[in-house]
Amino acid sequence: MNHSPFAKPLKIDRILVVDDSPDNLFLVQSLLQEEGYTIELAENGAEALAKIPTFKPDLLLLDAMMPVMDGYEVTRRLRENSAYPFIPILLITAYDQLSVARGLDLGADDFIRKPVEFDELLARVRSLLRLKHSVDERDEIARQREDFVSRLTHDLRTPLVAADRMLSLLTQEAMGPISEDIKEALEVTSRSNQNLLQMVNTLLEVYRYEAGRKTLSFSEVDLAELAREVIEELTPLATEKGLHLDLVNAPTTTAIVDGDRLELRRVLTNLIGNAIKFTDHGSVKVQLSTKQIPADQLNPGAKVIQIQVQDTGPGIPVDEKAALFEGFVTGKHTRSGSGLGLHLSRRIMEVHYGTITVESEVGRGSIFTARMPVRQREYATAASREKVE
Structure with a gap:
């Protein structure tokens, strides 16, 4: 004992x-x-x-x-x-x-x-109690993991935010003049710090979705308008690399969906930002269109809106595409990040009853396609949405 x-x-x-x-x-x-x-x-x-x-x-x-x-x-x-x-x-x-x-x-x-039969009763009782203990242990491990990630990300965010503010003050010469060489070094350090802060924030969002603790606020969202906002925000990054960033064929009245605006903005920012990041020459095109769901699929005849982000980057090897949307799976490209962005985007689309797919060929660029219902409330059930609320 x-x-x-x-x-x-x-x-x-x-x-x-x-x-x-x-x-x-x-x-x-x-x-x-x-x-x-x-x-x-x-x-x-x-x-x-x-x-x-x-x-x-x-x-x-x-x-x-x-x-x-x-x-x-x-x-x-x-x-x-x-x-x-x-x-x-x-x-x-x-x-x-x-x-x-x-x-x-x-x-x-x-x-x-x-x-x-009492022997049979006791055997079945013991069997079901083992099941109960197993489920409780699994739930406790999940709870501890979620608590650990929340505490870890909070503890990481605090010094990163403080460092970001201090670097900003130093770069703005709030504490005295600095040389151009020092200013350039501070700007590089600030960008690295912001990238790390963004990765920590993304990690926290991923675990909120995985643990079913993410609260969403659904309302009518104009995806065409949202796409224009994201493109306007990211255009300076594309211009800096000499890329053409355009929105083509944006519908004027059929791009209304039922969703969480901030989360859908996160998806668009990730897809368009990735396209710019991995493309050195050519263009990034964002295309919005609507289509009917085929008769042999769920909700036949319903309309979906399709968002395609097409780039002229290096493309994705076949052996990397299968795991592209898995968490912490990074590509072999030198600019590959944590692998969390696409995983989070897929989770966001799933809770919006949508999908993300990719078509790519090495040397010929990539096309990421996100689809979701145009009028989701007509057939979405409250029970499905409760899984993430």
Whole structure:
């Protein structure tokens, strides 16, 4: 036995037993308490639901047929309510295979038939509690990872922001005259610091999406107007490299989508900025158009808006395209970054019910295509959007 003062205390599993028969409740309670479990009893489904928030069971042992509210309804309500944590449900039934199938379809994790064999009951209880422990451990690891990333990015951002302000003051000679050589060195340092700050911010956004903690604000967004704004903002970068940056075929009335303006702006900035970054000669063209979804796909006949960013850069090798949108996967190009920008853009498009694809050939440039519904609210479900809110 581990007597270390730092050892994690042993957790006693809690089981909520729900049955309208007092005799059954007494027998199951006696059996499970002998195994060391903490037991709470309920005589119907409504009473069980009322006890769950305070008792917080690790397992629900649930009779299928009961007055007031049966086990099927309890299962349905428990699985449909996202406020509840995962609680394994062991359904007890005396009926045929159809009743078992119904219970499993509603969200029960296992079942056992009456009359109950105690050895089988204990085996199924232990099995479902192992499942519960596994899920809880996974969720705890995810929570700790999210907390670590949030703290890390916050701790990194604070000195980076302070350094950015100090470098800006030095460059503006707020603390006294400096030579041109020093000013040039400070500007290079400032750009590097801003790039690092941008990477930290992107990392934080990626983990917010991955953890389902990102809050979005949906409204009507004019993608053509948004594209013009981003192009105007990035034109100086293109001009500095001698590139032509143009918006072509922008629709005037069909570019309205339902989305988060700031997040969609992030996608456009990333796609157009990358095109400028990796293109040394020629042009970057941004093209907006609408098209009908083919009849053999989801929501046939609906309109989508398509944004294509085409460059005359070096192109992307075939062996790099498959993992291009994965996090922390960088290309072999000397200017490749952290690999997070495209991954984040793909996640943003996914929560807008859209996609991002790429067509590229080495030596012939690349075309990144983002698509999303024109009138998304007509068929988007609230449940889908809740995944990221």
